[in-house]
Amino acid sequence: MSWKEDRLYTCQPYFVIDSSDFYQKIVVKDGISHFYTFKMMDGQTIRIVPDGCIDLIFGYDLFTGVLRARVGGTTTEYKEKVKNHSERIFGVRLMPGVQTSLLTVTTRDLTGGELPLEDILSGDHSLLDDMASAETFDQRMEVFLDYYQRYSKKEEPFGKKSLVEAVKRRVYASDGRVRIHEMEKETGYSERYINMVFLDEMGFSPKTFCKIIQFQRTLKYLNYGAPEKMTDAAVMLGYYDQPQFIRNFTHYAGMTPMRYLRLIREKHYSERVQEADTTISGVS
Secondary structure, eight states: OOOOSSOOOOOOHHHHHHSEEEEEEEEEETTEEEEEEEEEOTTOEEEEOOOSOOEEEEEEETTTOOEEEEEEOOOSSOEEEEOOSOEEEEEEEEOTTOOOTTBSSOHHHHTTOEEEHHHHBOSOSHHHHHHHHOOSHHHHHHHHHHHHHHHOOOOOOOTHHHHHHHHHHHHHHTTTOOOGGGHHHHHSSOHHHHHHHHHHHHSSOHHHHHHHHHHHHHHHHHHHOOOSOHHHHHHHTTOSSHHHHHHHHHHHHSSOHHHHHHHHHHTTHHHHOEEOOOOOTTOO
16 A cells, blocks of 8 residues: 555554554445454553544454454543453444444543443444354454444434534545634634534544544555655645644654654554455445
8 A cells, every 4th residue: 555645544553563463444435434453462552542533343352252342432642551351353443523323422422431332332232243253354344334234324413513513524624734713714603612512522622633633644644655854744744844743743643753654664564454355245
């Protein structure tokens, strides 16, 4: 895969670097960003960066096969946690800012943490039983998509939710470069009101969402691009200057851009990301 300025799908680069057997299937459709799978062992440290997304995570115990399903929200800063299970992970990442009617909670409820899927899954719980019996990456994608297409409601947002959706779409389309005061004319609401409503719905401010999306675009560029100079990268990615670029990136990635670039080159990042060669119904 090479750097392309196309639709952004978010990533967790340390999942790739710190795990083994990482596969993904890019979707970017119907609110789903992509499916992914990897293996991690008990006691291993997992590093997490902000992505603005909700993940549905199905962990299959490597020794017993027992399924442990949970839902995680985005963090707003770099964090680390130690795995307490040896698992084969199958994950479904939603698009940035997307919420789903499959869950009884909001993005705000999930920001910075995770909850058991069985406690917040709307409708029947057949998904859990079917996912528990699915054995391969392809089967798990098919099972999830079947449930998602049957039970996910596509409702037109209204009122405050409509405003939040408009802001999210604008942020995403601009790769996080839009200024919130620019949204006043587009929405007819004041910057203060936009901030208040967005924070109440999402659990973080639109400015934070902008920074996360800009950071994610930066990750994709560093993962698959080849900048000659970090100053050039900063300008191209929309940062005010190089110090701002370094400061923001370090806050979200836990290391400077140069150190990160050296790491992914040493670990042969692009070679570790294996694109699943599969076709699943309902996804093109």
